[in-house]
Amino acid sequence: MVEAVHTDARNQSLWGDAWQRLRHSRAAIVAASLLLLVCALALVGPWLSAYTVEQVDWAQATLATAPSLANGHWFGTDANGRDLFVRVWIGARMSLLVALLATIVSVVIGVAWGATAGYLGGRVDGWMMRFVDVLYALPYMFFVIILTVVFGRSLVLIFLAIGAVGWLTMARIVRGQALALRQREFVEAAIALGLPPATIIARHIVPNVLGTVIVYATLTVPQVILFESFLSFLGLGVQEPLTSLGRLVAEGALEMESSPWLLLVPSAVLAIVLLCLNFLGDGLRDALDPRQRR
Amino acid sequence: MTAGPLLQVRDLGVNFSTSQGEVQAVSGVSFDLRAGECLAVVGESGSGKTQVLLACLGLLAANGAARGSARFAGRELIGANERSLNSVRGTGIGLLSQDPLSSLTPHLRIETLLTEGLLDRGLATRDAAHERALQALAEVEVPEPEARLRQYPHELSGGMRQRVALAAALMCGPKLLFADEPTTALDVSVQARVLELLARVRNRGVGVLLVTHDLGVVAGLADRVAVMYSGRIVETATTDELFSAPRHPYTAALLAAVPRLRGDAQLRLVGIPGDPPQPCARPPGCAFAPRCVRAEVRCSDSRPELAPCADASLLAAARAVPTAAVACHRPLQDRAGMA
Secondary structure, eight states: OOOOOOOOHHHHHOHHHHOOOHHHHHHHHHHHHHHHHHHHHHHHHHHHSHHHHHHHBSHHHHSSSSOSSSSOOOBBBBBTSHHHHHHHHHHHHHHHHHHHHHHHHHHHHHHHHHHHHHOHHHHHHHHHHHHHHHHSOOOOHHHHHHHHHHHHHHHHHHHHHHHHHHHHHHHHHHHHHHHHHTSHHHHHHHTTOEEEEHHHHIHHHHHHHHHHHHHHHHHHHHHHHHHHHHHHHTOOOOTSSSOOOOHHHHHHHHHHOOHHHHHHHHHHHHHHHHHHHHHHHHHHHHHGGGGOHH | OOOOOOOOOOEEEEEETTTEEEEEEEEEEEEEOOOOOOOEOOOOOTHHHHHHHHHHTTOTTHHHHHHHEEEEEEEEEOOOOHHHHHHHHHTEEEESSHHHHHSTTTTSSHHHHHHHHHHHHHOHHHHHHHHHHHHHHHHOOOSSSSHHHHOGGSOOOOHHHHHHHHHHHHHOOSSEEEETTTTTTTTHHHHHHHHHHHHHHHHOOOOOEEEEEEEEHHHHOSEEEEEEEETTEEEEEHHHHHSSSOOOOHHHHHHHOOOOOOSTTTOOOOOEEEEOTTTOOOOOOOOTGOOTTTOHHHHHSSSOOOOOOOHHHHHHTTTTSSSSSSSSSOOOOOOGGGG
């Protein structure tokens, strides 16, 4: 997967090399900066406003006031008179948290499972991948809904449920890579050095597939955010007074005609996050692909 | 130094099950290798010489199976489980492979590649392993070892990589080094340096099993030679004997096919006509018979066994495997027979 750079005399690692190329991709850098800005706002945004998530502003003439700089409701208020600026960043915080944790869960399980199956090969590989196939065959949405119904709605459960299903594709991708890598001479050399399989998988196989994994993970994050939004839209996601971008969009859709900002603002934030992640994922894929080297 | 041979291979065979049925890549291979000795296994591509190495280390492809016996310091390697193989790999037998770029994991620093064998077994602390790595690089004459340790394989030149690979193979202090075509990927001037380093390793008392198709490499390094053809050893001899008086017509043909700078200008370079037989369709007799200028009827009917040579019987008496042996019905007796 990773070829040598014979022409490049600079002393830099393959990762440093990838970073150099990522830096030259304007789209990826803009996307990364915007994403950082959204993350920062999700963390500190709620404190910038004079209001809290649950606080109803009785001072206004109507409950759903339009965005204005004068009254301090920069994004307006929702149908219950709560400040939308605060709620959007709280929602973004929740969506990003779910995305991050669920992606970590799916990456950790997927990489470990896939690399082990691919490296060991043979019968072990067969059984491990049949297990993945069986899980694949379960209706994804149905599975998560049942989980939420049986165990009640909790944040942890959402992370686990989304992550637990998300690792299947990751495992398949990593397994394919590991299968190809174990034929390589450096793996043979590592075996000939007497290293045990666990060490070979962790040190010689996994770092080699990380390029693919990182790219796929950045493409998984939007899927997870959309899925969480969908769950929240169905009423299976996060609960009041907490909120997520998906919930805000769903609530905004109800008031679309009378107060369009309730739909437009959270949708815009969601769209920015998703676009940025897709651009960043694209940029990373190009940067980590050795054939892109000039 | 042990009294017996370091590596004792008896009747080793390697089979591959393919879609065309069982293929015998190697059969009936026997040899001894002592500490501080270099045995070269010579043969053309596909003669099974690399499979002999891989079988001893338990590194055959998934569809391959080894038969017979290979004992390293008294321990059976053929059919041994992974755990006992792992206690021999690296610490007992080091492997130096053909292409140093693909045998060094590309994303790991030289330091990691050198020290992982020691650290993983808990044989050394991080500091001690670092010192040992510096020392190992100095031994293989890598300049600026401290800087090299922080570099990645792709930042080094081909010759440097092969030296690093040699240092890595020797890090855990193996008693035996398997060198699988160690100079094939290198240019001639670098080849000479690597051979020198290998000779130094041998002089330190490490047994070297050298697999190559390059007779020049053999002449420079090996004490004894085993010539393989179509999965079998057809001749064994000391290097001097082999080069001065080859007994098997195949060996003679190989030597005649080596280009020479000096000597008779009239002597034309002689190739060996034909191709080696497919492993799944070997003739019943001598595998070399169809290409052999000396072949007669019995050569294609019955396969000659590897038999000790009469004039080598003095040496042969002292060893389990004769130093000089040939598998041929009509061996060349002396230099005159070559013409």
